[in-house]
Amino acid sequence: MRYRITLILFIVSAILCIWIYSLEKGGRGQKNPASETSGLFGPDILLADRLELRGPALGEGQERVLKKKGSDQWFIEKPMNWPANYYIVNQILNQIQFLPKEYSFTVESILKVGKTLTDYGLQEPRLELTLGWEDMERSVSFGLPSEMGGRTYLLGPDRQNIYAVSQQLENSLLQGLEFWQSPEIFTLPVIEVSSMSLDINDDGNLTKIRLEKTGDDWKLEAPIKAPADSHLVNERINALQGVKALGFLSGKAKQEAEEALLKPLIRITLSGASQGQTLELAETLEDSNPFLCARFDSYPTTYFLVSAEPFRNLRRAQTFFRQKKFTDFSIQQVSSVRIEGSNKQVNLQKLERGDWQVQEPGETRW
Known part of the structure; x- marks a missing residue:
């Protein structure tokens, strides 16, 4: 009797294993949309040129519309105008393309058991x-x-199938707006910058300063013509290219920035052969705040904060950028120096091996 029960249990187990195997094999052979590697949106998802998000989970007035322009530029059109972070958008598109779907069922099947989409x-x-x-x-x-x-x-x-998907994608889509925004402001390549203009508001007195590049050298062209310290100018342009938007303003803070920028403290324009970019800056209401509120000419309705540090010394740019050296020659080419006083003269002569010696008047040494 004991062996008969064991045999029966063995036969039942074998039947169950065969049944489970056949179900799995059938599931793998079926063309279920939930298992397609091309994803819910098809294989051409990276060719999409528009991405929109809407719904109460985003918050009031936070509907998002992003559009692609050209081959590698995405722009946010709602709820503000600003370049999108290209790498973040591509990361999201890849998440969508390879979205893992744990299981699925049809809308028709839930209606048959008395459930609805509301459930x-x-x-x-x-x-x-x-x-x-x-x-x-x-x-x-x-x-x-x-x-x-x-x-x-x-x-x-297709509105016919319901899937259970990882919450990772939803969490990414619900990230704050700053997650989508590109932090860069000036995008004109440094090598293309050929002029820099500054409008400086000094207690209501407007000073216009213009610097222009000729070859590798910078010169002040206004309000006076004078040589500029090319090293300082290039250093500051590189710093300006690295300025990033640290936060975008809305509500009362945006209104205050808009009012302050009616008379900007500094207006900076970097120009190249085919385009120019202008950034306007104003102080915040808090005098000790290490930030400035700003507006960029390409997106005039968007207000944001930047660090005040890169703009240090620009209010006295006329003297700051001016060349302080009164001589212009290569030290390596100097072979003699003569120093004269009221009743005395000293000559210095450079020897072939590079050493210097004092030379008496009329004396020649090598």
Whole structure:
């Protein structure tokens, strides 16, 4: 009897194993959208030229529209105008392309058991993602967290299938606006900068300063013509190219910055052969604040903060950039020095080996 029970259990176990294997094999052979490596949006996701986010999860007035211009530039058009961080956008697109889908079921199947999209938070989704390719677009909706931890219900672009996907993508999409923004301001390559103009407001008195580059040398052209210290000018232009937006202003802070920039403290324009870029700066209401509020001419409705350090000394640029040296020659080419007083003269002669010696008047030494 004992051996008969053991045999029966063995046969049942074998049948169960064969049944499970057949189910898995059938699942692998079925063309389920949830298992396609091309993802929910298809294989051409990196060719998308528009990305839109909307929904209550973003917060009021935080709908986001990003558009691609050219081959490698993305721009934020809503809720503000500013260049997007190209690498961050590409990172998001890659996340979408290779989005892991744990399991899926059809909308029809949940309706048959008496459930609706509302039960999964998909009737009025908390977040919608739309990708566009010229005149075509596809959208997915994010709903409630699933019973499986770390996953969210997602209504596919065909609106017929519901997926359980990792919350990693949703968390990335819900990052603050600064996550999407490029921090760079001046984008004109340093090597192309051929002139720098400064408008400086000194207690209501406006001083205009212009520097121009000829060959490798910089010269002051206004308000006076004079040689400039090319090393200092190049050093400051490099510093300006490294200035980054540290925070973007909204609400009351934006209104205060807008009012302050009606009469900017400093207006800086860097120009090249084909374009120029202008940054306007004003002090914040807090005198001890190490930041300046700013506006860039390409995005005149966007206000932001920058560090005050790179703009140090610019209010006295006329004297700061002026060449302090009164001689212009190569030290290596000097072979003799004569120093004269009222009743005395001293001559210094450079020897062939590089040493210097005092030479008496009329004396020649080698």
